[in-house]
Structures are given as C-alpha cells and as structure tokens.
Amino acid sequence: MKKNILFFLLTVIFSAKGFAQVTVDSTIKLDLLQSPASPAFNILGIALNDIERPTDLSSFALSIQQATNNFTTMPNSYAFQVAPFLLTKRKYTLNEFDNGANAFKQSFLISAGFTHIGPKGKEDIDSLKTTKVGFGIKFSIVRPGWTNSTRLAYNNLIKAQQQLLDDARIYEQNHPKKALLEKKKLRLKILEDKDTLTANETAERQQLLEDIATLDGEIFEGFTDELPSTANYDNAKKAALAFKTERRGFFLDFSGGAALDFPDNRFSNSKVYRAGMWFTGGHENGNSGFSFLGIARYLYNPETIFADPGGLVKGSNVSTVDMGGRILLDGKEKFLFSAEALYRSILGNSLVKPSWRLVLNAEYDISMNRKLTFAFGRDFDGTISKGGNLIAAINLIAGFGTDRKISPKN
Amino acid sequence: MPKAKSIKTQFKESSTKTAHFDTYKIDKSDNKILMNVFPGDTGQAALTEAYLDNVKIIEAAEGAVDSFELGANKKLKGKFLEVYTVVTDIPGDPDLTSFRFQLNGGLNPYEYFVEKTVQNQGDSVIYKITIFFTTH
Numbered sequence: 001m002k003k004n005i006l007f008f009l010l011t012v013i014f015s016a017k018g019f020a021q022v023t024v025d026s027t028i029k030l031d032l033l034q035s036p037a038s039p040a041f042n043i044l045g046i047a048l049n050d051i052e053r054p055t056d057l058s059s060f061a062l063s064i065q066q067a068t069n070n071f072t073t074m075p076n077s078y079a080f081q082v083a084p085f086l087l088t089k090r091k092y093t094l095n096e097f098d099n100g101a102n103a104f105k106q107s108f109l110i111s112a113g114f115t116h117i118g119p120k121g122k123e124d125i126d127s128l129k130t131t132k133v134g135f136g137i138k139f140s141i142v143r144p145g146w147t148n149s150t151r152l153a154y155n156n157l158i159k160a161q162q163q164l165l166d167d168a169r170i171y172e173q174n175h176p177k178k179a180l181l182e183k184k185k186l187r188l189k190i191l192e193d194k195d196t197l198t199a200n201e202t203a204e205r206q207q208l209l210e211d212i213a214t215l216d217g218e219i220f221e222g223f224t225d226e227l228p229s230t231a232n233y234d235n236a237k238k239a240a241l242a243f244k245t246e247r248r249g250f251f252l253d254f255s256g257g258a259a260l261d262f263p264d265n266r267f268s269n270s271k272v273y274r275a276g277m278w279f280t281g282g283h284e285n286g287n288s289g290f291s292f293l294g295i296a297r298y299l300y301n302p303e304t305i306f307a308d309p310g311g312l313v314k315g316s317n318v319s320t321v322d323m324g325g326r327i328l329l330d331g332k333e334k335f336l337f338s339a340e341a342l343y344r345s346i347l348g349n350s351l352v353k354p355s356w357r358l359v360l361n362a363e364y365d366i367s368m369n370r371k372l373t374f375a376f377g378r379d380f381d382g383t384i385s386k387g388g389n390l391i392a393a394i395n396l397i398a399g400f401g402t403d404r405k406i407s408p409k410n
Numbered sequence: 411m412p413k414a415k416s417i418k419t420q421f422k423e424s425s426t427k428t429a430h431f432d433t434y435k436i437d438k439s440d441n442k443i444l445m446n447v448f449p450g451d452t453g454q455a456a457l458t459e460a461y462l463d464n465v466k467i468i469e470a471a472e473g474a475v476d477s478f479e480l481g482a483n484k485k486l487k488g489k490f491l492e493v494y495t496v497v498t499d500i501p502g503d504p505d506l507t508s509f510r511f512q513l514n515g516g517l518n519p520y521e522y523f524v525e526k527t528v529q530n531q532g533d534s535v536i537y538k539i540t541i542f543f544t545t546h
Contacts, residue, residue: 091448091450093449093454093456094454094455094500158457162470164496164534164536169494189488192488192544193488209433212542213431216431216538220538221429223536227534236532237498238532239498240532243455243500
C-alpha cells in the first residue's frame with residue numbers, strides 16, 4: 001500500500017514526461033524512445049548498461065525502474081534528472097544544438113535516484129532490501145554534430161519557414177488597406193520632422209499612432225488567420241515533423257556521482273555505498289550502422305564492492321578501475337543490438353580477483369512509445385541476469401503527462 | 411463609442427494576437443540602437459527577418475538575433491522597423507512558442523514579450539513587431 005501511495009505521489013508531483021520500465025530503462029517521447037543515461041542509476045549499480053550513449057536533454061525527466069518482470073508489483077527504483085541550464089531564461093533554438101559552443105550547458109544534468117531492493121540476484125527478498133540514494137552529474141566535453149540527413153531536414157525546415165515569411169510580406173503588400181496604412185505612416189513621418197507640435201498636431205499624431213496600430217494588426221492578423229490553410233504552412237509542418245536529431249562523430253562525456261546506503265532504512269544511519277567518476281567516449285554513428293563506445297571508470301567502495309557483494313573485503317575501502325567497450329548496431333530505427341564488455345581491476349587489494357562483465361542487449365520499437373527490450377549477460381559478481389519485457393508505456397504516460405520529450409535519439 | 415468587449419473576448423484576443431505596434435523614444439545622439447530577438451523555447455526552430463523603412467536589414471537569421479546594430483539614434487528618427495519571426499514547433503518539444511524583442515540605446519530599454527501555444531505538433535507561429543522611432 002505504501003508503495004502504491006509513493007508511486008501515486010511521484011506521478012502527481014512530477015507531472016512531466018516520464019517513462020516506465022520493466023527490468024530495463026526506457027525513455028518515452030513522442031516519436032522516439034531511448035534508454036536514459038542517468039548517472040544516478042549508474043552509481044547505484046542498477047542501470048541496464050554501464051556504457052551509455054550521449055544524449056540530448058529536455059529540462060526534466062523522470063524514470064522508473066521495475067525489478068520484476070511484469071506489473072504485478074509497483075516499481076522500486078526511481079531516478080529523475082534535471083538540466084538546470086535548460087530551465088533558465090536563456091533558450092536554445094534548434095540551430096544551436098548543431099555545434100559544440102553550448103554543448104556543456106545543453107548537456108549538463110543533475111540526477112538523483114532511489115532504490116529499495118536487495119543485493120544483486122536477491123533483489124526481491126524483503127529481509128535483504130535496503131534503501132539506497134544516489135546523486136550524479138553528467139555533461140558533454142565533446143559532442144558530435146548533426147548527421148547530413150539531420151542537417152538536410154533542418155535546412156528544408158528553414159526554407160519552408162522562409163517561404164512563410166515571404167508569404168506574410170506579400171500578403172501585406174497586396175492587402176487593400178495597405179495604401180491607407182502607408183499614407184498614415186507618411187503623415188506620421190512628416191509630423192516627426194517637426195521640432196515642436198501644436199496641440200492639434202499632437203492630437204493628430206496620437207490618432208495616427210492608434211490608426212497605424214489598428215491597421216497593421218488587422219492586416220497581419222488577416223494573414224495569420226489564413227495561414228494554417230495554406231500549402232506553404234503544410235510544407236513547414238511536414239518539414240518539422242520529418243525532423244529528427246541524429247548525431248555522428250566522436251564524443252566524450254564526463255559523469256560522476258555518489259550513493260548512500262541506509263542499511264536499516266533509518267535516516268540517521270547511512271553510509272557511503274559507492275562514489276566514482278567516469279569518462280565515456282567513442283564514435284556515434286547516428287541512428288544506423290555501428291557505434292563504438294568506451295569507458296574508463298573509477299569507483300570507490302567503502303563498504304563493499306560490486307564484484308563481491310558477499311563481503312569478502314567489506315569495510316576495506318576498496319577502489320576499482322573499470323575499462324571497457326560497447327558496440328551498438330542500429331537497424332533501420334526499429335532494432336538496436338548492443339554488446340558491452342568491461343574489465344574490473346582492484347586497486348590496492350589482493351584478496352579480490354579482477355572481474356568482468358558482458359551483456360548483450362536488444363531493443364525493438366514495437367510502435368510509437370512502445371519498446372521491447374531483452375538483455376542477457378554476465379555481471380561482475382558472476383550472476384546471470386536476463387530480462388525482456390514489453391513496455392506498457394501508455395498506461396504510465398497518461399499518469400505523467402508527456403508534453404515534453406526527454407531526449408532525441410542520437 | 412465602441413462596444414465594450416467581454417473579459418473572455420479580450421483574453422482570447424490577447425492570447426492569439428501576434429502582431430504588435432509601438433513607439434521607441436530616442437534622442438538626437440550618435441549612440442547606437444541595439445536590437446535583440448529571442449524567439450521560441452528550447453529546441454524550436456526560428457527564422458527572423460527585419461525591415462527598416464521597407465529596406466531589408468536582416469535576412470533569414472536562424473535562432474536568436476543578438477545585439478544587432480540598427481544605427482545611431484539620430485539616423486533612426488522617424489523610421490519604421492518591422493521584424494518578422496516565424497517559430498516552428500518541433501515534435502516532442504514544448505508546444506508553447508514565444509517571441510521576446512528588446513531595444514537598447516535609446517532613452518530607455520524596451521522589451522516586448524508574447525507567447526502562443528500551437529494546437530498541433532509541427533505548427534508554426536509568425537510574430538511581427540513594428541516600431542516607430544520618435545523624439546516626441
């Protein structure tokens with residue numbers, strides 16, 4: 001019951017775009033889904049992939065992660081991320097996303113996550129469940145530019161917009177009241193040339209200003225009333241609907257974060273579960289073909305380490321360094337296959353042997369806002385995990401009210 | 411005497427009006443007048459063009475127009491500035507389009523802001539502002 005209440009409250013409070021997930025992360029937006037890159041989930045150790053693709057952001061996003069394979073229980077892992085620079089008065093129009101000048105501010109995000117599950121492989125055992133809270137940041141150091149197809153789509157949109165501006169000007173020039181408007185403007189100019197105005201001239205000037213405002217407004221509103229029914233308006237709309245952000249090139253992201261564990265679920269008793277920072281880089285190939293990603297990650301584990309949750313070196317302040325790569329194959333915007341491999345080295349401790357992780361992942365966009373995912377692999381601790389679930393996204397979208405996208409697919 | 415408009419009608423008009431006319435008080439100095447146009451919300455596509463006494467001074471400016479120099483105060487006396495900006499909603503991005511216009515360098519800073527929500531994804535809104543530079 002408490003979980004239901006918590007879920008309902010989060011739904012109401014965060015009435016922004018959200019996405020729901022069974023076993024794996026998925027992002028829901030109008031015409032494209034993408035697994036989110038939340039450093040909070042990464043530092044908590046519950047992200048689907050350790051090596052994340054670069055993302056474009058919206059100002060706010062909420063994610064939910066479900067540790068079971070269906071909707072029989074409420075989600076028990078949550079994360080939200082905020083792009084603070086996108087919440088300011090400064091707005092970034094579409095063209096400003098095709099260069100690196102504003103990459104830091106456009107990509108900087110702060111995320112926070114919460115989970116209440118047991119250790120890996122025993123997530124659903126109530127007696128082992130503890131509450132963990134994670135915080136993270138992420139930003140782009142190097143961001144790839146748009147692909148040629150994205151830039152072509154943008155140029156088509158700009159051409160269509162130019163046509164609308166031309167239409168507006170032509171409509172005004174041909175309007176029957178245009179001559180009267182110009183006549184009043186000319187009279188106003190003549191009065192403006194005078195250093196001083198008589199009382200009558202002042203009154204006339206005031207009337208001219210009002211008439212010009214009225215005429216100018218009437219003429220332009222006449223155009224905007226007709227605008228939606230014009231062919232050029234439809235062309236602009238088609239160009240906008242056809243636009244999809246796709247990037248290609250080398251990228252480098254920085255992420256960092258820390259997680260707290262509340263072993264007995266009391267606020268007064270917490271310990272640092274994990275802290276770390278990592279660089280993710282590689283070559284993004286857009287929405288088709290192969291993309292190659294790599295990661296270099298340092299993690300500090302004061303109490304336990306991911307590689308040995310049994311507690312072999314518990315409390316010994318073990319640090320680990322992870323190095324790995326991920327290869328992704330995008331297939332005609334419907335399929336996404338990826339394979340991720342990481343090797344973990346232990347710093348300053350000979351009790352624990354190095355470990356490795358290998359995960360194969362497949363995603364399929366069933367339809368708009370629906371995605372099927374499947375993951376199979378070996379984790380650092382040696383457990384085998386797999387999961388694949390249809391995203392019943394519609395039910396949860398309605399709750400979150402999605403009127404903003406989370407991120408265009410890169 | 412014109413018929414009084416209801417609050418509902420006035421609200422509807424104010425929420426859909428995308429053309430605006432105003433005056434901007436200047437002096438006879440050589441100080442430069444600078445113009446800013448900040449269209450749209452983050453992620454929207456915007457294109458701006460401007461005319462000074464029917465002469466095109468800005469052609470196809472994508473995104474924001476920042477600190478565009480219109481000329482000295484004394485040179486602008488009695489001239490009309492017309493600025494057109496089209497903002498197109500991109501699917502998934504905010505549906506609220508906007509237009510922020512600023513002038514600096516005259517007697518006082520000037521700012522005008524208007525916004526309009528599009529009804530459908532991909533819709534466009536065209537904003538227009540006309541400014542008359544005056545010393546009176």
